[in-house]
Amino acid sequence: MSNYVVQGATGDFEVVIGLEVHAQVTSNAKLFSGAATDFGAEPNAQVSLVDAAMPGMLPTINAECVRQAVRTGLALGAEINKFSVFDRKNYFYADLPQGYQISQFKHPIVGEGTIVLDLDDGVSKEVGVERIHLEQDAGKSMHDQHPQYTYVDLNRSGVALMEIVSKPDMRGPDEAGAYLTKLRTILRYIGTCDGNMEQGSMRADVNVSVRRPGEGLGTRCEIKNVNSIRFVRQAIEVEARRQVDIIEAGGKIDQETRLFDPVKGETRSMRSKEEAHDYRYFPDPDLLPLEFDDAFIDAARASLPELPDAKKTRFMEALGLSDYNASVLVAEAETADYYEALLAAVADKTGKPAAGVASKAANWVLGDLYGALNKAGLAITESPVGAVAGAELLALIEDGTISGRIAKDVFEVMFTTGKNASTIVDEQGLTQVSDTGEIERIIDEVIAANPGQLEQYRAGKDKLIGFFVGQVMKATGGKANPGVVNDLLKPKLDG
Amino acid sequence: MSDIDKATVAKIARLARIKIEDDKLDHLAGEINGILHWIEQLNEVNTDDIAPMASVVDAKLRWRDDQVTDGDKQQAVLKNAPRAEYGFFAVPKVIE
Known part of the structure; x- marks a missing residue:
């Protein structure tokens, strides 16, 4: 400075x-x-x-x-x-x-x-x-x-x-x-x-x-x-x-x-x-x-909680958070408490170590959650989506049930209705399609319907793969697992 | 200790908000100096190696628990006020 x-x-x-x-x-x-x-x-x-x-x-x-x-x-x-x-x-x-x-x-x-x-x-x-x-x-x-x-x-x-x-x-x-x-x-x-x-x-x-x-x-x-x-x-x-x-x-x-x-x-x-x-x-x-x-x-001395500097260091060293994320999370005790409760619940639900999901959880708190709270003028202690409810949503992304993209929509519904994530996913049929047979069938349809693009792709326009991914996602209402789509699509396009 | 002069008495009086007529200041300065000189006799005592004393009795500060045990007596608090309005003391306007 x-x-x-x-x-x-x-x-x-x-x-x-x-x-x-x-x-x-x-x-x-x-x-x-x-x-x-x-x-x-x-x-x-x-x-x-x-x-x-x-x-x-x-x-x-x-x-x-x-x-x-x-x-x-x-x-x-x-x-x-x-x-x-x-x-x-x-x-x-x-x-x-x-x-x-x-x-x-x-x-x-x-x-x-x-x-x-x-x-x-x-x-x-x-x-x-x-x-x-x-x-x-x-x-x-x-x-x-x-x-x-x-x-x-x-x-x-x-x-x-x-x-x-x-x-x-x-x-x-x-x-x-x-x-x-x-x-x-x-x-x-x-x-x-x-x-x-x-x-x-x-x-x-x-x-x-x-x-x-x-x-x-x-x-x-x-x-x-x-x-x-x-x-x-x-x-x-x-x-x-x-x-x-x-x-x-x-x-x-x-x-x-x-x-x-x-x-x-x-x-x-x-x-x-x-x-x-x-x-x-x-x-x-x-x-x-x-x-x-x-x-x-x-x-x-024994009655003191973990102090912000110590907490920030722990977030960075034990959980691998960035300096910026750690600083923002520890600035208010309430935010740090929410994050720690969220992280513990995500680790618990997914069986993954906390460090493995810490950065994703931090990004979610500081991105989606903060964005919604700011818009609604609420403090984190007043959040309609509590730490455990938030953890359920993140766990659904982690285990592949829904994509990150769909999760944003689910979160919006959670925030306004107070319903939990799995209920919303069930009600709206948002479960991600990871069934390779189903996805393969859709890919074949998309390729068959777009012979011009296929020809251009094969002539060297690599970037058109994005077009095909987009078409597949559109056909599945955004529910196709993007990883599976990528894996299946490329060999088929390459012929 | 240096002697208290007339100006110092006037200043102390003003700080304490006590009105003292000019013609009384010399007399008061004399009285205050008398008291100070009398107390200064203590300087003759050798106090080396003697810890400063906070109290003549051998007692420790008494502590209280953090409990609300008092208050809720607006009437009693305001009872002797020359003027009170809407639960406040009303004092001559303080101009900043």
Whole structure:
């Protein structure tokens, strides 16, 4: 992949990007209270007096949130800190009733790790993870519901977040996009965050700076709260361009917090927030240090499923899939699960080893199945053709009952009616004709009916064999086994 | 530790959203410095080889199970709010 550069009037600039991703921890209850975390409840219906910061309320940590943060750290190959500390990050805002967010500043629960990005053409790149810490989410403010008032809903207040901080290792919008995609895939595989950016359960702060190649790091700007991968990429493009223009005009970059406006396609300063960024961190006196032992870490490790990188390697090495097919199949845990169930069922029905049918099964999932699902706007988990039903269809091709061509028609009927493959084949009489006597009879008829073509073929026009195959298939309604047709036809034509 | 001056007191007050009249700032700076100097006496104690202490009692952080045991009390939560509408807190408009 070629390096991303911003072309200025005076030369090229390189872009340096670091991401802070806020990922909502999958748990039933909040980080420090027993209130629920479900999305979409009535306003303030999932709020305990702890979340509302009533006087005298004390936080008690949710064990599952700790376990989920440790599992996330392990999945990123990161060091796990058996001792960490909660601090208060103080700032004033209407949706923060405590007046501070409980976070981790000096001693986070997870230290350095790595994420491997899958870039174009099978190229990969490692991006460092600096740390992961646990913290509380704030409530939600709505500014557009009333002319004089801001409405505040505290349902999200106190929900556990993991802040996953990368090192400034990314060099362009594509890499930032690949980082978020991969991180989301891993979090969804291990079930520590649902990765749903539309509902705000994953959002990113994007740090961007520019420099001429070979120079040290430039001054960075932080673009807050970007809520889709597409917007992250756009924000980087416009922010890098803005910084290059300032530098080339002889100006200098102010380190500041900015906001991305996707409608106008620009970033703008959030100066109002600048002064508030004096967080006065100090250890939360309501909470003792967070400590756990090796057994806790081992149990968390044992609970991890096969991770996407390992799965991709296995698909390529043990099953012989192409890099591309393996990448697409492992990108979503649901797709990988479907494929593995399908493959196991095909192997079971045909008695063939999985590796022998793996590529055909992969092509079918990514071709016919994906095509139909996309057209119908369905997710793979909603597929009307389940993995076992799909396997039955593939097994019918494998054992020669139907041709690949006929299978496409059968699949269409399966997809719309939900009937299984063998029923459709029986009902519509689609069983492939492999009976050599029957096929031979049809070939003889076709040759007899086309003496002109036969003469030309024998005079050297080899390509006309395609014409004869086509005629035979037409005469059999596409049911003749193409292999048998080829084997029988050529000797007869050659005389 | 350097002394707290008038400007620092004004800044802390603003961050804490406490209104303090200008003529009170000098007096408060003096009080805060008094408290800081008093606490700084602790610097005279030799703390080499002593691990930082998180609590005066020998206790471990208490953990809770991941169960929903609270919530569903919108009325109680909003009860003391100066203004509430449609189940939301209604606060003076926050302008971005």
